[in-house]
Amino acid sequence: QKEVEQDPGPLSVPEGAIVSLNCTYSNSAFQYFMWYRQYSRKGPELLMYTYSSGNKEDGRFTAQVDKSSKYISLFIRDSQPSDSATYLCAMSATGNQFYFGTGTSLTVIP
C-alpha cells in the first residue's frame, strides 16, 4: 500500500465551479500536510500548509484535514482558467521527509 493515494484525474470543470481535490493516507503519524500546484514544465509551488487537523482558508483555497479518516482535501472556489495545473498533496510525520501523492490534473474551461 502506498503511503499517499491521490486520484490522478484528469478533472475538467467549467469556470466558476467549486473544485474538490482529495488525498488519503495510511500513516497515522502524519501531521504536516501540504498542497502544491505544479504548472506544466515548472517546479511545484506551495499553496497551503496545515498542521494537524482542521481547516485553513487562504483566498479562494480551503484545506481540510480529517486525521480520524486519514483524508485531506483542497477546495478551490470560483475556479479560474489560471487554476489549470496539477495539484500535489504531500505529508510528513516530522515536518522533514514529505511523501507526495501522484498529483491530480485539473483543467478549468472558460
Added chain:
Amino acid sequence: EAGVAQSPRYKIIEKRQSVAFWCNPISGHATLYWYQQILGQGPKLLIQFQNNGVVDDSQLPKDRFSAERLKGVDSTLKIQPAKLEDSAVYLCASSSTSGTQYFGPGTRLTVL
C-alpha cells in the same frame, strides 16, 4: 528573494553516459532536497541534506547516483552510468527551519 536555481534545465544523453545536475538553494536555507519526478507521478525523495550532512538517502540508488553538498550551500547530483528508467525531472528544493519546501524549476533528463 531569489528562488531555488537549477541547471541545466534540459539534458539529453545516451544510456551508460554520465550526467550531473546543479542546485543553488535559497540563501540561508539549511536543508536541501533532491527529488525524482517521473512523468505522471509525484516527486520521490532521493536525498536530503542538512547543511553539508546527509539526513536521508534511503531511496537513492547508490550504485549509480551520488550527491554532495560541499560547504552547505550548492549541491550536485550525479548519475553514472545512466539507464533508460532514469528519464525524469530532477527537482531540487530547499527549506529553512519552518520546514516549508521551495522547489526549483527542475532539470528534465531524457536518456536515449
